[in-house]
Amino acid sequence: MPAAACNGPNGSETIGAGKYPALSGNPNLEYAGYATYIIINGQAAMPSLGHFLDDQQVLAITDYIQTNLGNDYEADGTLDAVADARPAEPVNQNTEEHE
Template sequence: MTKLTIAAAAALSLFLTAPAMAQDAAMFASPSKLTQTGGENIYKAICAGCHMPEGQGAVGAGKYPALANNANLESAGYPIYLIIHGQKAMPALGSVLDDQQIADVVAYIRTSFGNDFAEPVTVEEVTDAR
């Protein structure tokens, strides 16, 4: 490996790990709020607890619905409402996540796990749903 490629690799690894370190620092940073940023990071930090890492949901005496291939996500307003206000086994997370975080994570689940609802989610939509 030449010096140049080593330097490039080092630079690349820095570039890759810096955001990951920021998310590590965000973990448990507040007892009452999530401080992670970015849809995927927020999903992994909280949503995956019940809806599972691949959005596959889980079934016990009750269930957590799968987000994968979920037609209910077509309208962004539906997940936005549920995240803010909760319903049944879904706790209200309106005080745990801010509007930007909710917009980001809704955009993420609408374009992940086999969902393809590419229309952007705006912070205003979240603000209006509170």
């Protein structure tokens, strides 16, 4: 599912199969740690993507949503912080939760 389907083409809140908070103007995105954790581990209707994306890709996405989509935050993520956000044990994507 493209990101625009979940968070709207401009990062706006959408409601459909679930409620997806706005990326635009979201104060949780002021610091990269929040977005980094959600991208890697997922939360609620947002699936985990850490098993698909390497650290550089996660950092690039985090930097983008902090500095675009109506946000004017300073990109403050680091590759070390991305690596630290990964779970010690890989997430089993074959669980019922992800079917």
